[in-house]
Amino acid sequence: MIKAVTNTPLQLPPHSNGYELCLAELLQYKNQSVKWLPPARSVWAQLNGQHQSRQKGRGMNFTEVRPYQAGDDIRAIDWRVTARTGKTHTKLFSEEREQPVMLLIDFSQSMRFGSQLLLKSVQAAHFASLLSWLAVQQQDRIGALVYNGYKLNECRPTARQQGPLAVINAMINMHQSDSQTSADDGLTFADVLRHMHHLCPKGSDIIILSDFYALQASDKKRLSQLRSHNRLQFVHLYDPLELGETGFRGREFVTDSQQSAWIHFGAQRTREQMAQQFSRHLQNLTALASSLAIPFHTVSAGIPLLKQIGSTQAPHPTPEPSVQNKM
Template sequence: MGNQRMILPAHSDGIHLSLAELLHYQKQSVRWLPPARSIWSYLSGHHDSTGKGRGMDFAEVRPYQKGDDVRSIDWRITARTGKPHTKLYTEERECPVMVAVDLSSTMQYGTQLLYKSVQAAHIASLICWLTVAQKDRVGAVVIGGEQVVDCPPTARQQGPLQIVNAIKRVHEQTLETGKNQSRDTFLTAMSQLHRLCPKGSDLIVISDFNQLSDGAEQRLKQLAQHNHLRLLHVFDPIEQGETAYRGRFWLGDHRRSLQVSFGRKSTLASLRHDFERHQQRLTALSNQLRSPVYHVSAGKPLLDQLGGIRG
């Protein structure tokens, strides 16, 4: 069921985690520093630069007024409207970044290239290194089978190093024990994220969201009220019914298993239907939270999904 033509990311075997593969993203972070690029614009499908200058946040555009700095004129809008317009900025405040990364049992699954948990770890590592490169503090909540590990926001390289070590440790423990995560664990993680992050933080939740409960949704709504929240959904291609395998295969977790025939169109259609329903739930939640949701496949290297840049 694997894809032999797809090349694994540097230092990765697709199942286990090593410090080398997570530290690899440190040198990649410079490629995504504003104003050059934005990983979020690439994940949204918009490939133009949306970066801002360090120390200032873009606020709005309004008609030019006497005394405005001519260097702040928005020439594109001025040309389009025929009337001069000025860009307004607000001073940028410190914006700690908090990452919640789900490494639980439903994430430790993959059919083509990487386990979803491995892809989630790669995303978290890139975000951490990118954050400290922009001189912001970064912290994390790492979710395992029956544990939630806190990494309070820390500046400089100490923050990412603490986080990638916690990710590697929790991932190994969850692989070894094989314990299933309960919805209470995901809810606990969202509660700890709420406790750890200062108001005004940039929050990123990386998960397949298969353990999303009503209580966790409520906690996410509370987090979205005072923070900038992003949801990052990691999925495996087979969840979309995408596989070249047409035989029978045993699938299961640590409680039960069943034989599935991938040669049947009804099997693939059922998988696609379930995936679409899950997508619709996440879209509805995203709309309620007024927070964007992004989708990343575990069937392709992360850097290939960010504009094809690899290194």
């Protein structure tokens, strides 16, 4: 079920019409990102309705080997160099300050849907913009792979504001392009994951924003490979109509580009069947995430993003069994 955040009519985010993307609506998240910088509560903690630290563990990069000096940590002694030279040498390390953050943004056909406020693809772009600005505010590099069902647009990890601007430009261009294609010409989700595996540096934070309808059980192996060398998170985008939640009670002709049908939304059985189908999809998805220890988050396209993040009771479907969202 959905937890209601507000009973008042919801307005579109600034500069947004709900179905297209423009520069102004995505740039606004630059000023919003400061709200979730440490030690503040993180974006993920707000979505989960619980306090969690956003601070990532930093590694140490090897810098050089030099002769041992009094006070050096004996655990850092380089025994190979010491044995070769006959003199004690120690390793020096520097803190890893930049962390690659890679976004996989799904703009495929199933994401081009919205019944109340925004298309799921538009909401995904809003969240991707916020995450991009937040990454560079934390001195990380941001990159992305934007996918519309038949082609990819890649942005390699870049620091400072050039990173978010490149991601925003790629999203706008990809969202404007025609995603209508035949099944034979399209890219599978497995193709996209394979490309991400080759594109992103090891040790990256990988965040997948999608409704995951194209994800297959056979993709678990590729996800496991990504998970073994990187930190991986799922952000599931959904629309309230997928849960059968709508005030419309008439008949409507609907299509998903592969099948078409007249649906009577006034019939309670129809709405219940929609909710059951969505629940099965969500349970399969959360079970996959749980089996791979991938944090799982949900974002509704029917509520402005900042209203969901700003609430301690962020709206989310709650299937059984539920997945604990932990960083």
